[in-house]
Amino acid sequence: MHEPKRHKITVLGAGAWGTAVAIALASRHDVLLWGRNPAQMATLEAARENTDYLAGYPLPPALRVTADFEQACTHVTGASADEAPLLIAACPVAGLRPLMQQLKERPIPNVVWLCKGFEYETGLLPHQVVREVLGNAVPSAVLSGPSFAQEVARGLPCALTVASDSAALRERVVSAVHGGSIRVYACDDMVGVEVGGAVKNILAIATGASDGLGLGLNARAALITRGLAEITRLGIALGAKPATFMGLTGMGDLILTCTGDLSRNRRVGLALAQGKPLETIVAELGHVAEGVPCAKAVRELAKKLGVDMPITNAVAGVLFDGVSASAMASQLLARDPRNELA
Numbered sequence: 001m002h003e004p005k006r007h008k009i010t011v012l013g014a015g016a017w018g019t020a021v022a023i024a025l026a027s028r029h030d031v032l033l034w035g036r037n038p039a040q041m042a043t044l045e046a047a048r049e050n051t052d053y054l055a056g057y058p059l060p061p062a063l064r065v066t067a068d069f070e071q072a073c074t075h076v077t078g079a080s081a082d083e084a085p086l087l088i089a090a091c092p093v094a095g096l097r098p099l100m101q102q103l104k105e106r107p108i109p110n111v112v113w114l115c116k117g118f119e120y121e122t123g124l125l126p127h128q129v130v131r132e133v134l135g136n137a138v139p140s141a142v143l144s145g146p147s148f149a150q151e152v153a154r155g156l157p158c159a160l161t162v163a164s165d166s167a168a169l170r171e172r173v174v175s176a177v178h179g180g181s182i183r184v185y186a187c188d189d190m191v192g193v194e195v196g197g198a199v200k201n202i203l204a205i206a207t208g209a210s211d212g213l214g215l216g217l218n219a220r221a222a223l224i225t226r227g228l229a230e231i232t233r234l235g236i237a238l239g240a241k242p243a244t245f246m247g248l249t250g251m252g253d254l255i256l257t258c259t260g261d262l263s264r265n266r267r268v269g270l271a272l273a274q275g276k277p278l279e280t281i282v283a284e285l286g287h288v289a290e291g292v293p294c295a296k297a298v299r300e301l302a303k304k305l306g307v308d309m310p311i312t313n314a315v316a317g318v319l320f321d322g323v324s325a326s327a328m329a330s331q332l333l334a335r336d337p338r339n340e341l342a
């Protein structure tokens with residue numbers, strides 16, 4: 001039986017996902033949500049709602065918010081071991097390195113990140129970025145899986161996976177997050193969990209484009225399945241365990257993001273099918289769509305590693321090389337036949 005314990009938790013990043021996670025944890029723990037924009041955090045405090053990133057989901061009275069980075073850090077660095085502190089980074093991949101640099105000289109107890117992607121400039125996975133900045137001494141973990149912010153904020157059921165090579169941190173994350181309507185599974189395959197979370201966003205753009213073109217449910221199922229093959233090939237080349245891709249952060253998140261209209265990445269694909277320019281789509285979205293920078297990073301990485309990723313290449317072609325969505329579909333169909341399991 002899972003023993004509930006009260007934790008001191010700081011969530012760094014007040015976008016849709018950071019806000020939803022803070023809302024979900026505030027009824028069980030002492031949670032402080034930090035956002036980098038003071039004006040936005042003042043509005044959030046006054047309205048007790050994140051009208052910019054998660055409108056319609058009131059903050060529970062127990063959830064405290066701040067724009068003061070010092071206060072956000074002290075909440076966990078000043079906590080006793082008994083208060084089992086947890087530091088959660090809820091920024092996009094692009095913000096991870098700067099955020100870790102801000103944390104570098106502080107005695108943080110651990111760090112858990114929620115972002116999904118490869119660092120655009122370096123092609124590194126989030127755990128590699130974190131270790132490059134903080135070194136290996138700080139226990140670190142990734143928490144990922146199929147989880148739309150709006151559903152988590154509403155308290156609907158979801159299941160996540162925490163991956164870390166620190167058994168103690170895995171246990172702490174499970175202790176803090178598992179409970180209520182959230183189940184948390186644990187594993188030690190950080191590479192597999194991060195590759196699944198990153199590449200599914202690219203495939204959500206592909207399925208969105210296919211659905212937007214009216215190519216049908218058969219095409220959608222084909223893209224998801226061949227997308228999983230693509231994710232698995234890249235993951236294995238990077239040292240992941242193949243079984244991870246059949247789990248929540250692989251197949252689970254892939255299905256959710258490719259089929260759920262709450263997905264921002266899927267919505268990018270739907271808009272590409274209408275012929276909208278990428279700049280317009282990104283501006284109208286108002287949130288990150290990690291699949292966009294990730295498509296470029298993964299295309300380059302796969303080329304370097306000699307991994308065949310035709311759907312990723314096709315999506316990158318539409319996003320960055322002026323290929324139309326319908327030409328993308330034709331190009332994918334025109335490829336030579338291959339052995340399904342190769």
Ligand SMILES: NC(=O)C1=CN([C@@H]2O[C@H](COP(=O)(O)OP(=O)(O)OC[C@H]3O[C@@H](n4cnc5c(N)ncnc54)[C@H](O)[C@@H]3O)[C@@H](O)[C@H]2O)C=CC1
Binds near residue numbers: 013091
């Ligand atoms: N929204 C969702 O349902 C889920 C999102 N995620 C992942 O979580 C990450 C964040 O996504 P969202 O919160 O949804 O994005 P969002 O677009 O709703 O909000 C992004 C937030 O990050 C902040 N930010 C941007 N750059 C930053 C930096 N350098 N330092 C600190 N903060 C920075 C922005 O000010 C904003 O508050 C992404 O990697 C996303 O893939 C994961 C699971 C679910």
Ligand SMILES: O=C(CO)COP(=O)(O)O
Binds near residue numbers: 201256
């Ligand atoms: O990662 C997510 C759900 O698990 C959210 O996906 P989007 O970023 O496409 O909205």
